[in-house]
Amino acid sequence: MRFAGMLAAGAITLALGMATQQPAHAEDKPYQVQDGKVDRGTYNGYRRYGNACERCHGQDGAGSSFAPNLTESLKRLSHEQFMEVVINGRQNVTSSQQSVMPPFGQVEDVVLYIEDIYAYLKARSDGAIGPGRPQRMAN
Numbered sequence: 001m002r003f004a005g006m007l008a009a010g011a012i013t014l015a016l017g018m019a020t021q022q023p024a025h026a027e028d029k030p031y032q033v034q035d036g037k038v039d040r041g042t043y044n045g046y047r048r049y050g051n052a053c054e055r056c057h058g059q060d061g062a063g064s065s066f067a068p069n070l071t072e073s074l075k076r077l078s079h080e081q082f083m084e085v086v087i088n089g090r091q092n093v094t095s096s097q098q099s100v101m102p103p104f105g106q107v108e109d110v111v112l113y114i115e116d117i118y119a120y121l122k123a124r125s126d127g128a129i130g131p132g133r134p135q136r137m138a139n
Contacts, residue, residue: 028119029128030079030119031120031129032137033128035133038129038135041119043134045119046133046134048110048116049061052109059071061124062131068099071121085101085131086104086114087111
């Protein structure tokens with residue numbers, strides 16, 4: 001049990017450290033798409049998204065009746081804001097509705113692959129890849 005706690009704490013530290021890293025240039029993308037095929041990390045992000053995020057945020061990040069469209073959200077959220085929400089969660093309560101994003105900072109299958117999930121969703125948001133299972137580049 002103590003090892004699992006240390007592993008989760010290390011994953012959180014790793015993810016938070018990644019969240020502070022900035023691309024060298026503003027135009028740098030966290031994904032690569034060539035001839036309609038994605039790099040290994042982006043493909044892994046698609047798989048991880050399907051396992052951990054799709055049940056609430058819908059297929060391909062397109063949203064659902066109770067969770068927002070992430071392809072639209074990433075047009076206005078920064079990398080850091082995305083990391084903050086995924087790791088720590090968010091709660092928006094108004095008089096007309098309540099929306100809650102639970103924290104995933106201790107969910108190893110999310111936090112260890114958060115950069116891949118972000119790359120997949122950012123590629124979808126940027127229109128670099130369409131809906132459905134992306135094809136993966138060789139190697």
